[in-house]
Amino acid sequence: MTVMVAVPDSPEGRTALSAAIDETRLRDTDLLVLNLALDPLDVVGMPSDLPITVRERTGHADLADCVLAALDEYEGKVDLLVIGMKKRTPIGKALLGSLSQRLLLEAEVPVLAVKR
Amino acid sequence: MSPTHDAVPAVPTTPTPGPHNRRLTLLTVVATFGGLLFGYDTGVINGALPYMTDDLGLTPATEGVVTSSLLLGAALGAFLGGRISDRRGRRTMILWLAVLFAVGTLICTFAPGVGVMVLGRVILGLAVGGASVTVIAYLSEVSPAERRGRLVTQNELMIVSGQLLAFICNAVIGGIWGEAGGVWRWMLVIATLPAVALWVGMLAMPESPRWLASRGRFGEALAVLQQVRDAKRAEAELAEVRALAEEDRAAQTAGWRDLAVPWIRRIVVVGLAIAVMQQITGVNSIMYYGTQILTESGFDRDGALIANIANGVISVLATFVGIWLLGRVPRRPMLIVGQIGTFSALLLVGVFSLVLPEGVGRASVVLALTVTFLAFQQGAISPVTWLMLSEIFPLKLRGLGMGVCGLMLWIVNFLVGLLFPILVAGIGISATFFLFAGLGVCAMLVAKAIVPETKGRTLEQLEREFKQAGDPAATAEVTR
Numbered sequence: 001m002t003v004m005v006a007v008p009d010s011p012e013g014r015t016a017l018s019a020a021i022d023e024t025r026l027r028d029t030d031l032l033v034l035n036l037a038l039d040p041l042d043v044v045g046m047p048s049d050l051p052i053t054v055r056e057r058t059g060h061a062d063l064a065d066c067v068l069a070a071l072d073e074y075e076g077k078v079d080l081l082v083i084g085m086k087k088r089t090p091i092g093k094a095l096l097g098s099l100s101q102r103l104l105l106e107a108e109v110p111v112l113a114v115k116r
Numbered sequence: 117m118s119p120t121h122d123a124v125p126a127v128p129t130t131p132t133p134g135p136h137n138r139r140l141t142l143l144t145v146v147a148t149f150g151g152l153l154f155g156y157d158t159g160v161i162n163g164a165l166p167y168m169t170d171d172l173g174l175t176p177a178t179e180g181v182v183t184s185s186l187l188l189g190a191a192l193g194a195f196l197g198g199r200i201s202d203r204r205g206r207r208t209m210i211l212w213l214a215v216l217f218a219v220g221t222l223i224c225t226f227a228p229g230v231g232v233m234v235l236g237r238v239i240l241g242l243a244v245g246g247a248s249v250t251v252i253a254y255l256s257e258v259s260p261a262e263r264r265g266r267l268v269t270q271n272e273l274m275i276v277s278g279q280l281l282a283f284i285c286n287a288v289i290g291g292i293w294g295e296a297g298g299v300w301r302w303m304l305v306i307a308t309l310p311a312v313a314l315w316v317g318m319l320a321m322p323e324s325p326r327w328l329a330s331r332g333r334f335g336e337a338l339a340v341l342q343q344v345r346d347a348k349r350a351e352a353e354l355a356e357v358r359a360l361a362e363e364d365r366a367a368q369t370a371g372w373r374d375l376a377v378p379w380i381r382r383i384v385v386v387g388l389a390i391a392v393m394q395q396i397t398g399v400n401s402i403m404y405y406g407t408q409i410l411t412e413s414g415f416d417r418d419g420a421l422i423a424n425i426a427n428g429v430i431s432v433l434a435t436f437v438g439i440w441l442l443g444r445v446p447r448r449p450m451l452i453v454g455q456i457g458t459f460s461a462l463l464l465v466g467v468f469s470l471v472l473p474e475g476v477g478r479a480s481v482v483l484a485l486t487v488t489f490l491a492f493q494q495g496a497i498s499p500v501t502w503l504m505l506s507e508i509f510p511l512k513l514r515g516l517g518m519g520v521c522g523l524m525l526w527i528v529n530f531l532v533g534l535l536f537p538i539l540v541a542g543i544g545i546s547a548t549f550f551l552f553a554g555l556g557v558c559a560m561l562v563a564k565a566i567v568p569e570t571k572g573r574t575l576e577q578l579e580r581e582f583k584q585a586g587d588p589a590a591t592a593e594v595t596r
């Protein structure tokens with residue numbers, strides 16, 4: 001069983017990643033990091049004692065689609081999705097939609113949503 | 117680590133002569149007819165416009181519309197062209213573009229009035245914009261790696277050559293049949309010849325191997341590679357082509373949402389600024405209205421048509437110099453020196469148009485200054501622009517980044533083309549040039565403030581700089 005974490009290029013992404021690392025330790029399992037940023041994830045700062053796989057985002061312009069597609073691909077293997085959340089203004093939400101809302105509603109595994 | 121952006125015009129290494137090499141040369145020649153048509157169709161209006169104004173009764177406003185409607189079409193063509201050629205294939209797309217070039221040319225040639233003319237110009241614009249993205253993609257996908265770096269600048273060379281060709285044809289036709297009615301129609305119709313050559317030539321050319329690979333058609337991709345590489349290399353390159361097709365897919369990763377990230381937004385803003393800066397110098401006011409500027413300064417119509425050839429010649433020569441310079445000097449100083457040169461020349465055009473009496477003397481000074489302007493523009497600003505736009509975006513942002521910057525470039529080009537005759541009629545030629553000189557000074561200050569040096573640096577180094585620009589603390593964080 002695996003923990004999957006979605007890491008966008010933001011402070012929330014970093015919060016999600018550290019929460020996911022704690023959760024992986026607690027469950028004594030491995031971690032699948034889905035890098036949603038446009039640059040490679042800096043793996044130097046991550047703990048070396050955990051089995052961590054990094055998956056880059058390609059081909060999906062929409063972040064939620066990208067996470068949901070990855071979940072489909074690892075169906076049955078991933079039993080927890082970790083995401084970061086932040087408060088968005090109504091205008092920001094109308095313009096870009098809410099990534100966390102879509103994932104909370106559409107992901108078929110339990111979702112751990114962490115606030116900063 | 118990605119390779120550093122260095123000496124771009126890479127020296128072609130040991131081309132093993134053979135049938136595959138001749139085939140590749142032929143293919144390059146055929147495809148660059150697309151670039152030539154791009155140049156001819158944008159440049160021909162320069163000499164045709166004075167005659168067209170008499171025949172069709174154009175006002176400054178409709179002159180602007182006739183000239184710039186092509187650019188509006190081009191913005192749309194560049195925007196849609198990429199998607200269509202991704203779906204249908206490069207070769208198919210270029211064949212259709214050749215038809216579009218011919219149809220647009222014929223509509224313009226036989227246009228009875230402004231309405232039909234504008235329709236024809238928009239159709240031509242669609243072809244020009246489509247060619248600007250598809251021909252580059254096709255050539256870079258069939259060429260071996262060592263030639264690839266030079267293609268962007270080579271295409272630029274074909275465009276200015278097309279413009280020179282148009283200026284020469286204009287002068288010859290205007291000189292010989294200038295008194296006959298509707299002479300501009302003959303100037304325009306010549307563009308059907310390279311369109312036919314492009315169409316016939318492309319029929320015999322193969323589809324891009326990388327496009328075939330991106331569709332999973334590896335057998336066909338290998339067959340094409342065997343035509344344009346020697347046998348040993350073809351096999352080896354199929355793997356590379358596959359990897360590049362993957363990379364192309366990765367380049368389409370970013371979407372609008374990614375602009376929410378500050379450092380991404382900063383890169384896109386710099387890209388947009390570079391695109392605006394290339395056009396805001398007013399270069400295309402000279403490429404489109406050069407003959408009229410010279411007529412207004414004091415040459416007669418035939419004299420202006422011939423003198424305008426100098427503008428075309430200097431553009432071609434300066435492009436050669438620019439390609440040579442790119443490999444030797446840093447990009448940022450080259451851009452800024454180019455900007456200082458262009459706005460100084462524009463300022464002087466304004467001053468001399470004000471102080472010298474109208475006549476051959478003033479016209480000669482103006483010609484010398486537009487030539488100086490074009491030397492700095494085509495020898496420094498334009499080559500740096502194209503290269504920098506291809507260098508600043510990280511791979512996953514490249515599709516979106518190049519797309520919006522290309523669109524921006526066409527839009528500013530459109531506005532300059534539309535407004536120039538209106539400005540000249542409204543505030544006079546010297547005030548118009550003062551205006552462009554002022555915009556040039558602003559552009560230089562912006563360049564000084566925000567454009568990074570890309571030569572000799574990796575994408576990673578650039579990314580780090582863009583991240584630090586807004587948030588010095590970000591680098592101290594552990595995970596990113």
